[in-house]
Each structure stands twice: as C-alpha cells, then as structure tokens.
Amino acid sequence: MPVRTRPAPTADPAAPAARPRPVPAPRAAVGARTLRRDRWWMQPLITVVVLAGFVVYGVWAALRNGDYFADPYLSPFYSPCLTDNCLDDATPHVFGDISPVSPALLILIFPLGFRLTCYYYRKAYYRSFWWSPPACAVPDARRGYSGESKFPLVLQNVHRYFWYFAVLFAGLLTYDAVIAFIHDGRFGVGVGTGMLVVNAALIWLYTLSCHSCRHLCGGRLNLLSKAPLRRRIWARISVLNRHHMFFAWASLLWIMAADFYIWLVAAGHLSDPHWIA
Amino acid sequence: MGYELAMRVWRGDAEGGGLEDFTVEVEEGMVVLDAVHRLQATQANDLAVRWNCKAGKCGSCSAEVNGKPRLMCMTRLNLFGPGETITITPLRTFPVVRDLVTDVTYNYEKAEEVPTFAPGRPAGDDGHHRMFQEDVDRIQEFRKCIECFMCQNVCHVIRDHEDNKQVFAGPRLMIRYAELEMHPLDTNDRLELLRAEAGISYCNITKCCTEVCPEHIKITDNGIIPLKERVVDASYDPLAALGRRLFRRSADDSAT
Numbered sequence: 155m156p157v158r159t160r161p162a163p164t165a166d167p168a169a170p171a172a173r174p175r176p177v178p179a180p181r182a183a184v185g186a187r188t189l190r191r192d193r194w195w196m197q198p199l200i201t202v203v204v205l206a207g208f209v210v211y212g213v214w215a216a217l218r219n220g221d222y223f224a225d226p227y228l229s230p231f232y233s234p235c236l237t238d239n240c241l242d243d244a245t246p247h248v249f250g251d252i253s254p255v256s257p258a259l260l261i262l263i264f265p266l267g268f269r270l271t272c273y274y275y276r277k278a279y280y281r282s283f284w285w286s287p288p289a290c291a292v293p294d295a296r297r298g299y300s301g302e303s304k305f306p307l308v309l310q311n312v313h314r315y316f317w318y319f320a321v322l323f324a325g326l327l328t329y330d331a332v333i334a335f336i337h338d339g340r341f342g343v344g345v346g347t348g349m350l351v352v353n354a355a356l357i358w359l360y361t362l363s364c365h366s367c368r369h370l371c372g373g374r375l376n377l378l379s380k381a382p383l384r385r386r387i388w389a390r391i392s393v394l395n396r397h398h399m400f401f402a403w404a405s406l407l408w409i410m411a412a413d414f415y416i417w418l419v420a421a422g423h424l425s426d427p428h429w430i431a
Numbered sequence: 432m433g434y435e436l437a438m439r440v441w442r443g444d445a446e447g448g449g450l451e452d453f454t455v456e457v458e459e460g461m462v463v464l465d466a467v468h469r470l471q472a473t474q475a476n477d478l479a480v481r482w483n484c485k486a487g488k489c490g491s492c493s494a495e496v497n498g499k500p501r502l503m504c505m506t507r508l509n510l511f512g513p514g515e516t517i518t519i520t521p522l523r524t525f526p527v528v529r530d531l532v533t534d535v536t537y538n539y540e541k542a543e544e545v546p547t548f549a550p551g552r553p554a555g556d557d558g559h560h561r562m563f564q565e566d567v568d569r570i571q572e573f574r575k576c577i578e579c580f581m582c583q584n585v586c587h588v589i590r591d592h593e594d595n596k597q598v599f600a601g602p603r604l605m606i607r608y609a610e611l612e613m614h615p616l617d618t619n620d621r622l623e624l625l626r627a628e629a630g631i632s633y634c635n636i637t638k639c640c641t642e643v644c645p646e647h648i649k650i651t652d653n654g655i656i657p658l659k660e661r662v663v664d665a666s667y668d669p670l671a672a673l674g675r676r677l678f679r680r681s682a683d684d685s686a687t
Binding site: 178184189191277290291314366374395 | 498656
C-alpha cells in the first residue's frame with residue numbers, strides 16, 4: 155500500500171480556473187520589453203531560413219514525380235515507393251497506379267510527422283516561427299499562451315507513434331543503401347552509394363537519439379538496476395540523445411543532398427562516378 | 432588595474448521605479464556583485480540587494496544583467512566590453528520588493544503542492560532501505576539545484592503570462608517532480624498531478640531554463656521531457672493503457 159505523506163490533490167484541469175484569482179503583486183517597472191543587447195534574433199533567423207529552404211525544396215522534390223530513381227539509387231523522398239508508376243522494384247507496389255499523384259505524397263506524412271512532433275524541432279519552430287519565445291528573456295509575440303495543453307498542440311503527444319514508423323523507415327532506407335551496392339547485378343560502389351549509406355546512418359542516429367526512444371528503451375524505469383540490459387541501452391541512447399539537435403539538422407540536410415544528387419544523375423545532368431567489381 | 436564602470440541599476444519598489452545611472456571605480460577580476468557592493472558602499476547606501484555566499488552556491492544574488500538572468504556573483508566584469516554600460520534589473524517574473532530584491536514566494540507555494548517523498552516498506556528484514564547507485568545516478572543531477580529561480584524567471588510560460596502562475600509549476604518544480612518520480616524507493620504517484628495542476632503540458636520545451644541554469648542541470652532533456660513521456664504513458668498512449676489493463680498494473684507501477 156503506497157504511503158502518502160500528503161493527500162494527492164484532486165487533479166481536475168478545470169479546477170484552477172474556478173478558483174478566485176489573487177491580484178498579482180506588481181513587478182518591477184522596467185519598461186523595455188527586453189534589455190538584451192546581443193544578436194538574439196540571429197538563431198531564430200537562421201532556423202527560419204534553413205527550415206523554410208527545406209520546405210521549399212521538399213515540396214519541389216515531392217511534387218516533381220520523376221527523376222527520383224537512377225539505378226540503383228532511389229531518392230529518400232520516394233522510399234518506399236509503393237505505386238505502379240514507381241520506377242524501382244525494391245518494394246511491392248501495393249497502391250496500384252495513382253498517377254499523376256506523386257508516390258512521395260503517400261509516405262512523407264510519416265517522416266514529416268516524426269520531425270514535426272520531435273522535441274528538438276518543437277523548440278526550433280516554437281522559437282523561430284511562433285516566437286514563443288523568440289529567445290530567452292525576450293517576450294512572446296502573443297498575448298495568450300496555453301502551450302501544448304489544448305488541441306491541436308496536445309497532439310504533440312503522439313510523437314512516440316511516429317517514432318515507431320521512423321524505425322521502419324530507417325530500416326527501409328538502410329535497405330536502399332544496401333541495394334545501392336548492386337550495380338547491374340554486380341557489387342559496386344558509386345558516389346550515390348556513399349550518399350545513401352551516410353543518409354541511412356544519419357537517419358538511424360537521429361531516430362535512435364530521440365527522446366521517446368530513450369524513454370521507451372529504459373528511461374521509464376525507476377529500478378534500472380533490475381533491468382541491466384535496458385539500463386545499458388538507455389545509457390548509450392542517452393549519449394546519443396545529447397547530440398539529438400546535430401543529428402536532426404545533419405539528417406535533414408543530408409536527405410536534401412541525397413535527393414538532389416539522385417535527381418542530377420537521373421535527369422542526366424551528372425554521371426555517377428562508380429566502381430564495379 | 433582599476434577603471435570606471437558605467438552601471439544602470441533599477442531602483443524602486445512596487446509603487447514604481449526606473450533605471451538610474453552610476454559610475455563606479457572597479458578593479459580587474461571583480462564580478463558584478465562586487466561592483467554592486469562598491470556602489471552600495473560609496474554612492475547608494477540604501478540599495479537593496481540579496482546575496483549570501485558569493486560562490487554561486489546559495490542562489491541568492493539572481494538578477495538580470497544586460498537583460499539575461501545571471502548570478503551576479505558568478506558574472507565577471509570582463510565578460511563585457513571596455514566602456515560598455517552594464518544594466519542590472521531585478522528578476523522580471525516575480526513581484527518586486529525593492530531595488531534588486533524580488534518576492535519569490537510563488538516558488539515555495541508551488542513546492543508545497545508537490546507530494547513529498549514516500550518510501551514504501553523496507554525490502555530487507557533489518558528495516559533499512561537500500562538502493563543501487565545506478566538507480567539514483569539520474570536524480571543526483573537534480574539535487575544540484577541551488578534554487579536561484581533563474582529557470583523560473585526565464586520561463587516564458589510565467590514570465591510573459593502572469594495568469595499561468597495558477598496552472599503551471601515552472602521548471603524548478605518540474606525538476607523536483609522528476610527527482611521524486613524517478614526515485615527508486617518512492618511510492619507516490621504524481622503523474623496525474625503533473626498533467627493537471629502542475630501543468631506540464633504548458634512547457635513547450637524551448638529550453639531557456641536549461642540555458643540559464645548555473646548548475647548546468649539539463650532541466651529539459653533530463654527532467655521535463657522524461658516526465659512528459661511518463662505523462663504520455665499515463666494519459667495519452669492507448670497502447671500503454673492497454674498494456675496496463677492486460678497486465679493489471681498502474682502507470683506508476685509500470686515504471687518499476
């Protein structure tokens with residue numbers, strides 16, 4: 155029987171609103187909204203530029219519906235390719251012919267959802283796009299604030315479900331990287347192979363360093379000593395987790411670079427330098 | 432070698448006040464608190480400033496220096512450029528008492544709402560509680576907190592929205608919740624309290640609390656986010672709820 159040294163209060167989210175609100179005592183009348191003199195706006199500005207650039211590129215890549223496969227390389231924007239109008243045969247075409255809709259549109263919700271609900275990206279876009287807050291000790295742009303307590307932002311709690319799909323996608327991108335070693339039925343290595351191998355590695359690092367992964371692998375346990383294997387996994391993921399921001403940016407930019415390279419090769423703008431055994 | 436330091440210090444109380452300009456003779460190696468003491472000793476004898484250890488361990492001398500929350504005793508003057516004016520204001524989030532002193536009662540009121548440590552029955556026959564180091568490694572980080580309340584001060588949830596003080600406990604208290612929730616011997620279940628009255632979902636993890644922590648506690652990554660994940664386990668994850676129902680366990684039990 156748990157011992158309660160203090161009765162647990164009834165947890166009713168509506169209760170605080172029903173209480174009479176005390177009149178807040180005055181704060182110091184400082185005047186200026188912020189007294190920071192450093193270039194606090196630089197970080198949100200860089201985030202806006204890079205993320206907006208990625209969105210523009212991603213929309214173009216997802217809608218171009220062509221030049222995404224240069225045998226044996228499949229663009230990560232189109233993997234897994236599941237329709238009859240796909241140019242590769244690595245995965246079954248379970249959705250039939252949906253042309254002229256781009257096959258990328260069927261799958262991108264999963265990596266997009268994973269990144270949108272990611273704890274790191276939340277920080278990045280709340281600061282830079284929402285200005286909530288734009289920087290520490292710089293005031294919010296909006297008068298009201300309810301955080302992630304109400305719809306739609308309460309849906310950020312589905313992050314772990316997107317993580318399950320992210321593991322699946324990391325596996326598929328690894329498969330694509332392995333396929334990229336097979337040139338005309340023989341073992342070979344090209345620049346595209348390197349692009350896809352690095353892409354798969356960065357996606358794995360980003361996926362495994364996720365805060366939800368850290369929780370599910372062992373963080374949820376209080377008695378880690380009773381689960382030594384999970385404790386070791388949790389400890390290693392905790393090390394990766396410290397670099398989650400780096401993996402988030404590196405994997406994002408590398409996806410773009412890999413897709414762009416494959417587009418260059420597929421569209422005939424570039425010849426893929428490669429060696430075949 | 433001494434030099435003239437230009438300072439702007441907020442003077443006033445709940446009735447009103449403003450920034451006042453001073454020039455103070457300071458020496459190389461001094462910190463902001465030394466300069467404030469020099470100012471107090473030579474020009475503004477009635478300047479109110481809270482301080483104690485001068486070693487960054489008591490958390491008393493929190494203020495905002497050039498707009499950023501800092502411990503005055505740990506902020507060296509050579510951080511600022513020669514000839515730069517240093518502006519010192521009280522913590523913005525709390526009611527002002529006088530000059531650089533604020534009333535931080537809010538934090539203690541929120542602390543009172545946290546159900547305290549409640550160990551279960553000792554596992555051994557000798558009546559002693561025992562735990563393994565690997566089970567308490569995590570929470571020892573949280574014990575480093577010196578209660579300077581700079582994380583509470585910089586947290587935009589309450590800094591920019593006074594009304595939210597009713598529904599959000601703030602990062603310092605989240606660390607307290609984390610310390611107790613992750614404790615291997617504790618038996619209290621605070622997850623529903625965290626979700627509702629402590630308002631953990633008000634935190635949008637923008638990490639300013641972590642940025643200003645003088646003890647370098649990873650408040651967000653190691654405290655708030657793991658708590659958010661536990662709250663998801665308890666309240667938002669249908670698969671976790673199904674697992675608990677199948678195995679007849681409570682959300683708190685499943686953490687053991």
